[in-house]
Amino acid sequence: xxxxxxxxxxxxxxxxxxxxxxxxxxxxxxxxxxxxxxxxxxxxxxxxxxxxxxxxxxxxxxxxxxxxxxxxxxxxxxxxxxxxxxxxxxxxxxxxxxxxxxxxxxxxxxxxxxxxxxxxxxxxxxxxxxxxxxxxxxxxxxxxxxxxxxxxxxxxxxxxxxxxxxxxxxxxxxxxxxxxxxxxxxxxxxxxxxxxxxxxxxxxxxxxxxxxxxxxxxxxxxxxxxxxxxxxxxxxxxxxxxxxxxxxxxxxxxxxxxxxxxxxxxxxxxxxxxxxxxxxxxxxxxxxxxxxxxxxxxxxxxxxxx
Amino acid sequence: xxxxxxxxxxxxxxxxxxxxxxxxxxxxxxxxxxxxxxxxxxxxxxxxxxxxxxxxxxxxxxxxxxxxxxxxxxxxxxxxxxxxxxxxxxxxxxxxxxxxxxxxxxxxxxxxxxxxxxxxxxxxxxxxxxxxxxxxxxxxxxxxxxxxxxxxxxxxxxxxxxxxxxxxxxxxxxxxxxxxxxxxxxxxxxxxxxxxxxxxxxxxxxxxxxxxxxxxxxxxxxxxxxxxxxxxxxxxxxxxxxxxxxxxxxxxxxxxxxxxxxxxxxxxxxxxxxxxx
Numbered sequence: 300x301x302x303x304x305x306x307x308x309x310x311x312x313x314x315x316x317x318x319x320x321x322x323x324x325x326x327x328x329x330x331x332x333x334x335x336x337x338x339x340x341x342x343x344x345x346x347x348x349x350x351x352x353x354x355x356x357x358x359x360x361x362x363x364x365x366x367x368x369x370x371x372x373x374x375x376x377x378x379x380x381x382x383x384x385x386x387x388x389x390x391x392x393x394x395x396x397x398x399x400x401x402x403x404x405x406x407x408x409x410x411x412x413x414x415x416x417x418x419x420x421x422x423x424x425x426x427x428x429x430x431x432x433x434x435x436x437x438x439x440x441x442x443x444x445x446x447x448x449x450x451x452x453x454x455x456x457x458x459x460x461x462x463x464x465x466x467x468x469x470x471x472x473x474x475x476x477x478x479x480x481x482x483x484x485x486x487x488x489x490x491x492x493x494x495x496x497x498x499x500x501x502x503x504x505x506x507x508x509x510x511x512x513x514x515x516x517x518x519x520x521x522x523x524x525x526x527x528x529x530x531x532x533x534x535x536x537x538x539x540x541x542x543x544x545x546x547x548x549x550x551x552x553x554x555x556x557x558x559x560x561x562x563x564x565x566x567x568x569x570x571x572x573x574x575x576x577x578x579x580x581x582x583x584x585x586x587x588x589x590x591x592x593x594x595x596x597x598x599x600x601x602x603x604x605x
Numbered sequence: 606x607x608x609x610x611x612x613x614x615x616x617x618x619x620x621x622x623x624x625x626x627x628x629x630x631x632x633x634x635x636x637x638x639x640x641x642x643x644x645x646x647x648x649x650x651x652x653x654x655x656x657x658x659x660x661x662x663x664x665x666x667x668x669x670x671x672x673x674x675x676x677x678x679x680x681x682x683x684x685x686x687x688x689x690x691x692x693x694x695x696x697x698x699x700x701x702x703x704x705x706x707x708x709x710x711x712x713x714x715x716x717x718x719x720x721x722x723x724x725x726x727x728x729x730x731x732x733x734x735x736x737x738x739x740x741x742x743x744x745x746x747x748x749x750x751x752x753x754x755x756x757x758x759x760x761x762x763x764x765x766x767x768x769x770x771x772x773x774x775x776x777x778x779x780x781x782x783x784x785x786x787x788x789x790x791x792x793x794x795x796x797x798x799x800x801x802x803x804x805x806x807x808x809x810x811x812x813x814x815x816x817x818x819x820x821x822x823x824x825x826x827x828x829x830x831x832x833x834x835x836x837x838x839x840x841x842x843x844x845x846x847x848x849x850x851x852x853x854x855x856x857x858x859x860x861x862x863x864x865x866x867x868x869x870x871x872x873x874x875x876x877x878x879x880x881x882x
Contacts, residue, residue: 330754331757339727420875424864425633426860429857432850444635447651533722
């Protein structure tokens with residue numbers, strides 16, 4: 300627990316006023332500008348054009364704000380945003396509740412904890428494409444294991460990925476499998492970093508188990524909880540690969556999160572300009588959420604807040 | 606410190622962990638076991654967990670009839686080069702942000718954090734446009750470039766934290782002895798940053814190895830990476846589960862190896878953004 304009161308700069312030293320720092324920063328900055336900032340700006344620019352795949356961009360029409368006007372009254376975009384929020388709400392709610400409660404129950408360091416922790420990060424390391432493939436198999440109507448085991452408790456075989464509600468359930472379920480361990484691990488790390496004197500003191504003062512959790516532990520890790528929440532929220536707007544494999548966004552648009560929607564609009568419907576306009580909307584949403592993270596937990600700011 | 610636990614509490618603690626572990630492992634085991642099953646067994650629709658006669662026919666098909674070797678080489682090239690570039694460029698940048706004073710330092714730090722959040726889906730159309738207009742069709746270098754850009758912000762963020770943990774006095778001593786900034790960087794700091802680079806490297810490699818959407822868009826027949834190759838098994842004439850699972854199993858081998866050998870580093874990377882100390 301290094302107490303970093305001022306991590307700004309060591310001391311001005313000879314040569315510290317030269318151009319050297321810029322030579323260190325510049326290469327990375329150029330790559331990030333060309334590979335991340337330029338595309339974002341380009342998406343903004345393209346959003347003013349009606350450009351279809353297979354035609355030259357020089358022949359694309361500048362349509363002004365038409366794409367944005369269309370965007371505002373597009374029921375498909377609205378549905379996709381709704382699906383994204385619904386997905387975010389259920390996955391994050393369930394992941395936080397399960398992840399945090401398990402962390403509180405199992406926080407105490409015990410023998411063998413590192414083996415378990417190794418196992419818990421496995422779902423995070425598996426490629427999203429592979430996660431999609433595995434769950435597509437498990438949810439398969441004909442050969443899937445889930446239908447088979449549900450048969451034991453008297454539930455008829457379901458066409459999981461062919462029904463709007465069931466497919467939505469399937470992507471939520473898959474996400475919970477993959478990301479609950481993440482919440483669990485970072486919350487446990489936070490809990491174990493709490494100074495034991497404080498917990499001891501609260502116990503001496505007569506706090507019972509529940510009071511310790513809700514009045515001491517959770518408030519003390521609130522910034523971790525908030526950052527975890529925001530990071531998951533941003534991930535919801537980045538997620539698309541698992542759904543691309545699992546459902547392709549269907550049936551209809553029932554599982555088409557906003558990122559996947561952009562992809563489908565661009566390369567399925569072949570409307571590059573319109574897809575760019577939706578991208579701008581997505582950037583705006585993510586930008587606002589990111590500012591939240593910057594305010595709450597910027598590791599590069601000068602005063603540490605924990 | 607803590608209350609002395611009764612044996613029953615310890616046991617329920619373990620029971621909870623074991624149940625969680627089983628939940629995490631089951632889908633992965635389903636993939637691995639299915640990859641060793643023949644079609645009859647798979648389409649029997651009755652789950653067999655452990656006791657079946659394993660067959661290598663799925664692997665045999667993938668390794669000899671598919672283009673696995675091509676995909677594999679492409680993936681290795683893309684993942685290793687972009688990881689190396691990310692660590693090199695990111696390391697320099699993180700060092701400057703953590704240690705040197707210059708105008709615009711704070712701006713660079715904040716901008717880095719913001720671009721970290723750019724969703725890959727947003728890159729899709731502009732990247733496609735870029736490739737079309739510059740006619741860079743299906744070049745692995747394009748993919749390497751975008752993966753490096755995508756990974757740099759996180760790598761810089763992570764390495765920044767590691768640099769901060771190294772006592773400044775070490776460098777000051779080196780400077781007093783007449784070392785140049787470059788010498789300080791490579792001779793003094795780099796050896797102490799090994800675990801930091803390991804963490805950043807694992808995360809970078811993982812993203813580059815697993816990424817799918819940009820790879821799908823920006824690669825052609827000859828430059829496909831493994832995830833794109835795996836997804837290709839779906840569209841053709843139904844789904845060939847055994848072969849897909851064999852492909853999936855092969856894809857997850859490197860990430861799984863990382864997990865088993867560097868779990869501690871991975872966890873430190875996961876928690877770097879949220880937990881300090």
